[in-house]
Structures are given as structure tokens and as C-alpha cells.
Amino acid sequence: MKVSVDKETCIGCGVCVSLxxxxxxIGxxxxxxxxxxxxxxxxxxxARDSCPTGSIKVE
Ligand code: SF4
Incomplete structure (x- = not known):
């Protein structure tokens, strides 16, 4: 799977890092x-399904 994060919409909440x-x-x-x-x-x-802003893309 290829993973990417949309930095325009990411709010840095850290949920994806926790999961x-x-x-x-977090950079x-x-x-x-x-x-x-x-x-x-x-x-x-x-992480994708838990991201509050839908910023994680998995292909
Ligand atoms: S869960 Fe979504 S909004 Fe939160 S830090 Fe990760 S990518 Fe950004």
C-alpha cells in the first residue's frame, strides 16, 4: 500500500501517530x-479511517 498525507488539511492532531x-x-x-x-x-x-480531517490516502 502507498500512503500519503494531505498537508493542506492535516491539523497535526497525532491520532495517526498514536495508531x-x-x-x-509529526514533523x-x-x-x-x-x-x-x-x-x-x-x-x-x-489511521486513515480515524483521521478527523480525512487527510490520509491509502492506495
Ligand atoms: S490523524 Fe489526520 S489530521 Fe491528525 S495528524 Fe494524522 S493526518 Fe493529520
């Missing part, structure tokens, strides 16, 4: 950053 710390981190800009571009870690689905 999936191997994939997401210096206060927004979520994807640490790996491709992953089979299923927590990205949970």
Missing part, C-alpha cells in the same frame, strides 16, 4: 509525515 507510529510521525511543521512510502502494515487503514 501507527511505525508509519507516521517540524506540526503536520503528519509518512516515514515509509510503501507498507503492508494494516494500521494505516485504521
Amino acid at each position: 501507527c507510529p511505525d508509519v507516521f510521525e 517540524d511543521d506540526g503536520k503528519s509525515h509518512v516515514k515509509v512510502k510503501e507498507t503492508n502494515n494494516k494500521c494505516v487503514i485504521e
